[in-house]
Amino acid sequence: MIALLLLLGFVFAELSLLAFGGCNSVLPEMHRVVVDQHHWMSASEFTTLFALAQAAPGPNMMIVPLIGWRVAGAPGALVCAIAMFGPPSLLTAVTLRLWQRFRDHPLRVAAQRGLGPLTVGLVAASAWLITLGTAKTPALLAVTAGVAATAATTRLHPLWLLGTGAVLGLSGLLS
Numbered sequence: 001m002i003a004l005l006l007l008l009g010f011v012f013a014e015l016s017l018l019a020f021g022g023c024n025s026v027l028p029e030m031h032r033v034v035v036d037q038h039h040w041m042s043a044s045e046f047t048t049l050f051a052l053a054q055a056a057p058g059p060n061m062m063i064v065p066l067i068g069w070r071v072a073g074a075p076g077a078l079v080c081a082i083a084m085f086g087p088p089s090l091l092t093a094v095t096l097r098l099w100q101r102f103r104d105h106p107l108r109v110a111a112q113r114g115l116g117p118l119t120v121g122l123v124a125a126s127a128w129l130i131t132l133g134t135a136k137t138p139a140l141l142a143v144t145a146g147v148a149a150t151a152a153t154t155r156l157h158p159l160w161l162l163g164t165g166a167v168l169g170l171s172g173l174l175s
Contacts, residue, residue, distance in 0.1 A: 004072050005079045007038075012064060012083035019088065020115055023061035025122035028129045030067075040071045047133040055162050061085070139174045 011033055019026045027050070034040050041049075049070065053062035061084060068080030102108045127148070135141040147161045168174055 001072065005075055008068055008071060008076055009079045009083040012080045013087050016084045016087045017091070020119050020122065023064060023084070024126045025119055027126035031129055034067055043133045045070070047130055050130060055159065137174065143168060143174060
């Protein structure tokens, strides 16, 4: 159990330092490590945990302790949460002083311009990965496209979209 907890800690600490723009930016790599490399869960289980994490109030990183819980119970949830949230918090605290000090430096301005599109691309890759894991039928693909279009063009709260998907799923129309 100790070896598993250490491995979970290492995996999520490493992912945490790559998570520009939040957890969703490293979701494809998290999926690869958790599902394909270590086989801690199936792609379907990963997608279910992602959906559950998105439905819960709070930050979008709630999937991390859920993965830890699924793999190693309460100790796994704690280790994954600390590993995912600790390193970037420390790094942010240390670098924030330098970031403010060089506010008008051309390299800082260039870095900020480059990180925006990079983050958008990583989050888009995450969305594509989740779509591939869930949209197994034309009906599910249509619901996914409809939800994406609605979310992108309206200010409708995501819980309404999740609720609509749940009702459609329970109705049997998406089988």
